[in-house]
Amino acid sequence: MSPFATELALHRLLAAAGQAPSVLNTQPWRLDAVRGECAELLADPDRRLRVSDPRGRSLHVSCGAALFNLRLAVRTAGHRPLVRLLPDTAEEPLLLAAVRVSPYGPASVRTRELYECIGLRRTNREPFSGRRVPEHVLSELRRAAACEGAGLVMLGRRASADLLEHVAIASDELAGDGGYQAELRAWTMRASRCEGLPSYVQGPGCADDPAPVRDFGTHGGRGPVHFEPRPQLAVLTTAGDGPADWLRAGQALQRVLLTATVHGISASFLNQPLDLRDMRRRSDPRHRCGHIQMIIRLGYGPAVPRAPRRPAVELKETAAA
Known part of the structure; x- marks a missing residue:
């Protein structure tokens, strides 16, 4: 079954994508499931930083991070994500990526490790120790x-x-x-x-x-x-x-x-x-x-709290508006 086919499966993808880092934690993305067969990642123009990001560069980088989390969620569900970037810039300029899937085998150990770290990753603005990264x-x-x-x-x-x-x-x-x-x-x-x-x-x-x-x-x-x-x-x-x-x-x-x-x-x-x-x-x-x-x-930094996140259901509701 496609990971986009049910509300529960789609919620899992939304939750993963929504935990990505973004410029000033604007979370400038939307996610829509098309006929249960394809997920579309769209930019949210209301969350674009119009002064500091006139080209949309930071918005695209932020949405790219969300896309990677979406890919991990699809892969750990036993499917292979097939990603097309900017599939129709003329007709749908807000559409940044379309993700289809094909059945694949179980995810690798490293893929699962990365997926499990989605909720653990933090931007850490505390002092780090003097220990060097090897x-x-x-x-x-x-x-x-x-x-x-x-x-x-x-x-x-x-x-x-x-x-x-x-x-x-x-x-x-x-x-x-x-x-x-x-x-x-x-x-x-x-x-x-x-x-x-x-x-x-x-x-x-x-x-x-x-x-x-x-x-x-x-x-x-x-x-x-x-x-x-x-x-x-x-x-x-x-x-x-x-x-x-x-x-x-x-x-x-x-x-x-x-x-x-x-x-x-x-x-x-x-x-x-x-x-x-x-x-x-x-x-x-x-x-x-x-x-x-x-x-x-x-x-190497101390444990820090996570920046706030929009509820996963809000991402889908925005996309459907």
Whole structure:
């Protein structure tokens, strides 16, 4: 039986997709089942960040992460997901992916591990320990990105320091942009139970300069505190820089994050330079390995709460509206 054929099976897919990471926890996706045979992943334009994401890049990356979770849910149900990205951009510009299935065998042990980590993964904005992520784990994270057609480039000490300075410069410029700050406040100051970034997931204030963590301005009275002295940074890259590449980047990001979760590795993001690049429509400072789509901080962090999520049924109801 198709995993889209019953309400219970579809709810399982919605629950998995809905736990993906997204920019400012906007959760900008919808999911619809078509005649019980196909699942369609659609962008939710009401959740697009129009100031900081004019190209829709961050929206596509977020929806790509949800698509990867959907693929895992389909695969662990004993089917093979057959994904078509951007199947009809002219007629249905909000349709990002169509997923059909074919019967397949049981999922591999690693696939099941990744699926089981969907609900365990967190964005961790707390200080990490000084313990370095070992090379064999970093190699596995690089392979995870490569499986989805992306690259994960680990930065050395000097490159990491230079990137943190670049992040600080971008943050200062964005602090003076009224529209950007208003949009940021809209998703970090609200008291919603199911979206945005409440203070309890924002981490403490940072006493270090430059900071290896993004400051959203509300810390629940915590901080400032010192973070790890040598942050381990990585950039996620794609060969191209269009909507299909962004969707691939999101799938690669989620495979990397879930693989990291399997190994007890935490992650957070420092994407201010990418926001600024998108907003100013500046040329991409292309890395030798491709276009940078995410800036990731990796390490060993404490347990943290999960950001709120919309109820799974709301995702389907929105799609049917």
